[in-house]
Amino acid sequence: MPIETATLIDVHAHVRLEATNGAAGVHGPEHGVDENGLPWYRVGNYRLSGVRHANSPFTDPELRLRRMETAGIDFQVLSASPLNYFHHIDVPSAVSFCRRHNDALAELVNRYPDRLGGLAALPMQEPLAAKEELERSVTELGLWGAATGTEFAGEPLHSPAFDPLYEAFVKLDVPLFLHPAPAGIDGPPGDPALKRFDLDVIIGFAAQETIAVATLIFGGVLERHPRLDVWISHGGGAAAFVAGRLAQAGIKRPWASQSMKKDGAFEEMLSRLWFDTHLNDDRSLALLTQVVGPERLVFGTNFAGWDQPENGHHGAVSPALADNARRLLRKTGTHQARTHQGGTP
Numbered sequence: 007m008p009i010e011t012a013t014l015i016d017v018h019a020h021v022r023l024e025a026t027n028g029a030a031g032v033h034g035p036e037h038g039v040d041e042n043g044l045p046w047y048r049v050g051n052y053r054l055s056g057v058r059h060a061n062s063p064f065t066d067p068e069l070r071l072r073r074m075e076t077a078g079i080d081f082q083v084l085s086a087s088p089l090n091y092f093h094h095i096d097v098p099s100a101v102s103f104c105r106r107h108n109d110a111l112a113e114l115v116n117r118y119p120d121r122l123g124g125l126a127a128l129p130m131q132e133p134l135a136a137k138e139e140l141e142r143s144v145t146e147l148g149l150w151g152a153a154t155g156t157e158f159a160g161e162p163l164h165s166p167a168f169d170p171l172y173e174a175f176v177k178l179d180v181p182l183f184l185h186p187a188p189a190g191i192d193g194p195p196g197d198p199a200l201k202r203f204d205l206d207v208i209i210g211f212a213a214q215e216t217i218a219v220a221t222l223i224f225g226g227v228l229e230r231h232p233r234l235d236v237w238i239s240h241g242g243g244a245a246a247f248v249a250g251r252l253a254q255a256g257i258k259r260p261w262a263s264q265s266m267k268k269d270g271a272f273e274e275m276l277s278r279l280w281f282d283t284h285l286n287d288d289r290s291l292a293l294l295t296q297v298v299g300p301e302r303l304v305f306g307t308n309f310a311g312w313d314q315p316e317n318g319h320h321g322a323v324s325p326a327l328a329d330n331a332r333r334l335l336r337k338t339g340t341h342q343a344r345t346h347q348g349g350t351p
Contacts, residue, residue, distance in 0.1 A: 008120045014202075015322055015331040017183070018239055018282045021084040022064045023245075025110035030103040033095050033192060045057055050193040050204025057161050061188065063309065067114060071121060084111060085125040085153030088187040093130050093158040095192050098109040100129035104139050110149035123335070124149045126182055128171075130158040136170040144178045146292035148334055151180035155187045156218040164225020165220060174229045181235040181280070181334050186214035189253075210320075215243030223275040231264060235334060236351065237280030237304060241290060249276060280334055282306030283327065304331045 009015060027036055030049075037059040047054040063070040064087070073226045074082060086107060104127045115124040123344040126143035128136040136154075143149040153173075163165045163184075175182055188206050189196025200206040213289050219242050222228055238245075245252070253273060254269035265271055282305040285291050286331075295303060305327040332338045 007080040009081045009332065009337045010189055012078050013325055013328055014078055015305060015328045015333070016074075016079045016307050016309055017237070017304045017331055018185075018284050019082045019084055020064065020086050020087040020307035020309070021111065022059065022090065023107060023110040023114070023217060024065060026103060030092050030095060031077045031099045033092060033099055033103075036077070047089070050095070050192045051090070052188075052338040059141060065070065067118060068123070070309075071118070071230060072093060075252045077307070077309075079307070079309075080124075080226060081121060083123045083125060083150065083331075084115065085112075085183055085185070086127040088155065088185060089129065089191060091130075091187045092154040092192055093155050093187070094194075095131075095159075097129060097132045097135060099162050100131060101135050103127070104129050104167070105142075108139065108147055108149060112143070112149055122295045124155040128152050128154050130154050131160050133161060133165075133167045133171050136168075137174045140171065140174055140180075141178065144180055150173070151181040151182060153185060156184050156214045157187075162225070163221045168227075169230060169295050172227065172234050175235075176233045177337055181336075183237050183239070184215070184218050185239040186211040186218075194351065210242035215240055216245050216248065217243075219243070219245040219279065220275070222273060222279065223252075224256065224262065224266065225228070226263065228265075229276050229307070233282060237282060237334060239282055239284065239306065239308075241283065241285045241294045242279065242281045242298075245276070245281075246290075246294040249273070249297050252276075279304060280304060280330075284308050300326060301330060303327060304334055305328070 028034065033050045035047065035049050037045065039045050044056050045060070047057065047059045049290050061069070063073050063267060066207050092108065107127045112123040115122040126140060126149045140152050143152065144150050156163065180287060188212060189200065196210065200210045205207050215238050218238060220260050222236060226236065256262045258273040280302050281294060281298060283291055285294065305323055
């Protein structure tokens with residue numbers, strides 16, 4: 007079903023592409039089967055064992071489409087697996103990977119235009135290279151925006167070095183999707199306590215998402231780029247739960263800007279971000295909805311991942327989430343008409 011008429015649009019769905027094997031040089035990625043018949047997948051010094059790569063919905067589009075059908079998902083927006091962000095490796099290898107990934111992703115979604123859309127991978131350790139790859143991916147390949155991690159080698163998310171990239175998102179009129187990656191894959195190892203019980207994925211991701219929300223707001227990114235649309239995975243981590251403390255920090259802490267000290271300033275900025283609904287708990291989703299409002303929520307599943315709900319989603323899903331996704335992805339009739347006339351919404 008085309009995205010324009012889809013009633014359930016999943017914007018949080020990762021893909022691993024066979025065409026990218028070896029695209030990052032010595033960093034991989036590569037996959038195989040060990041002596042016990044267990045599949046493995048390698049990125050740099052990180053090896054994921056026991057999780058199927060070949061013949062899975064991550065890599066086989068026909069399996070993906072069948073599982074989407076079972077879950078009642080009409081349309082899906084694909085982005086790179088967090089294992090494949092490569093934000094901490096050397097720049098030439100990162101650029102090589104992103105170019106090959108984006109070429110292959112564009113080819114895939116163009117085969118299934120009524121079921122799949124795609125977001126570009128970007129070499130964020132070099133902001134100008136990221137800008138060039140975003141422009142190529144959108145204008146030449148037809149991808150719908152970009153998806154990146156939340157931490158990169160070199161510059162933080164709020165660095166002025168990223169301003170030309172953010173300006174490019176606005177000029178191209180496409181959104182940015184932020185999603186964490188496990189610490190230590192191709193970058194710093196992170197807190198060793200998070201290696202217990204897979205907490206790097208369970209709690210570490212939520213921490214990265216919450217930090218990203220705070221950084222975008224306190225770092226002035228949303229003030230400098232008022233038309234930039236950013237959406238953040240897993241409901242923004244713990245942002246809704248700690249929103250009151252973050253707002254108070256904006257008023258009281260000495261580093262806060264004057265604009266943050268106004269009553270309601272933090273809440274206003276928070277309501278400008280977008281969040282997917284993949285929270286695994288209706289109570290958490292209710293709090294997020296109360297804090298940021300229903301018009302900034304989009305449906306997501308982490309499709310085929312360990313934490314995807316058993317039937318693909320939590321019960322009934324409001325049709326409003328599909329309308330929100332179309333606004334975020336610039337797929338409304340109004341937006342398309344304006345784009346056709348050479349304008350922006």
